[in-house]
Amino acid sequence: MRRRSEADFTEFAAAALRRLRRTAYLMCGDWHRAEDAAQDALVRVYRAWDRLDHHAGLNTYAHRAVVSVVLDQAKRPWRREFLDDEVPDQPLPDPARTVDDRLLVIEALARLAPRQRACVVLRHYADLSIEETAQVLGIGTGAVKSQTSRGLAALREQLHRPGTGTAAPADHKKEVLL
Known part of the structure; x- marks a missing residue:
């Protein structure tokens, strides 16, 4: 080089x-x-x-x-x-709930299938377009759309289960991850 x-x-x-x-x-x-x-x-x-x-x-x-x-x-x-x-270590309570919310989202992400997790992370955290995500993962744009949709649905379901606390609104999830 x-x-x-x-x-x-x-x-x-x-x-x-x-x-x-x-x-x-x-x-x-x-x-x-x-x-x-x-x-x-x-x-x-x-x-x-x-x-x-x-x-x-x-x-x-x-x-x-x-x-x-x-x-x-x-x-x-x-x-x-x-x-x-x-x-797993038990985190201390967070009065503002930002750390708790972030941990809930990270735990929910960990429960997703690897391809769904990759699509959700690349699309909604890394801000890649559908085409860029498809190129990164080596799959079609339709697969990115369906895997992202299924992944987000699974996240919503996991975050709204009783016992998980209150979940962040869908448009607030990206801020929670940061």
Whole structure:
């Protein structure tokens, strides 16, 4: 890689790391795994740097890489065993309920099927268009629409169950995730 390309990649990585880490976190629900996924995704971007379209394809490729890494991590057998043994920490009450609402949404996201979770996160958190989401996931736009619709319906159902507290309105969910 040329010296200028190294500088361009470093600039891109610094700007994209936080966004990729948050996207990964919303998909897997674990900050440590999200950090690893974001780093692995940036390694994939680095390896393909000279072949990528630097004007339009960098963010799409980076999102595709982070989604792929998170889904690959979930398939590892040792990862599933570890998750089964984890005991979740009980958070302290939040008088403003913003943290509680955020945790409810993150827990509900974790219960979605991987493809639904990816579509909901990319569409409503990462603000990708239907076409961009389809490109990142390697599926058709119709599949993105249906998976997003099913994922949002499942989220609504989970968030409005008795015992989950009051859920945020549908148009407020994005703010809750931030």
